[in-house]
Amino acid sequence: MKQRSLCARYVENIEEELARLLAQNKILAWFQGRMESGPRALGNRSILMSTARAENKDIINERVKYREAFRPFCPSLTIEAAPQYLVRYRVEPFMITSFDTIEERKARIPAVVHADGTARPQTVRRDINPCYWTLITEFGELTGDPVLLDTSFNIKGEPIICHPREAIRCFYDSGIDYLVIGNYLSSKE
Numbered sequence: 001m002k003q004r005s006l007c008a009r010y011v012e013n014i015e016e017e018l019a020r021l022l023a024q025n026k027i028l029a030w031f032q033g034r035m036e037s038g039p040r041a042l043g044n045r046s047i048l049m050s051t052a053r054a055e056n057k058d059i060i061n062e063r064v065k066y067r068e069a070f071r072p073f074c075p076s077l078t079i080e081a082a083p084q085y086l087v088r089y090r091v092e093p094f095m096i097t098s099f100d101t102i103e104e105r106k107a108r109i110p111a112v113v114h115a116d117g118t119a120r121p122q123t124v125r126r127d128i129n130p131c132y133w134t135l136i137t138e139f140g141e142l143t144g145d146p147v148l149l150d151t152s153f154n155i156k157g158e159p160i161i162c163h164p165r166e167a168i169r170c171f172y173d174s175g176i177d178y179l180v181i182g183n184y185l186s187s188k189e
Helices: 012-024 055-065 130-142 164-173
Strands: 026-032 045-050 074-078 121-125 147-152 178-181 184-187
Touching: 012 026, 012 045, 012 130, 012 178, 012 184, 026 130, 045 055, 045 130, 055 147, 074 130, 121 130, 130 147, 164 178
Parallel strands: 026 178, 074 121
Antiparallel strands: 026 045, 045 147, 074 147, 178 184
């Protein structure tokens, strides 16, 4: 960190602090523990934002991902909340299957609902990813919706971030507001 003059501060309850930033519509790069594997696995190498505003999808595409506007983003939500948002819900840990979104919830999470009213979710279980589950839960307590916009921690044409050095480079080379590595929080402000 010293080599790049990066200032980071340790935050004891990182999930609570990040939930507040996400509720303020900030873009977070989330680098936690071991890298996940599997098709469309998310939750340890992610770029996160609130789902509450439809334009957040465009903001992420323009400022961070640099990709086509039609590409969907994942709603990561706690497994406990999934039946409140998804029609005929079932466990979906890898953002593979599309579900119809419950009509009353569409307007609450427009950044992750597709034009046809569907969403491709990742359901997050506390026993599998307690840190990510806690972040989503904290966000839900603040906003009423335990659902985050989640996309892989990379930009168009680049592989998923694997090393903290790559995370720092992506943070500075894009419109990400905050970088989180473990319990360390960095900002450009």
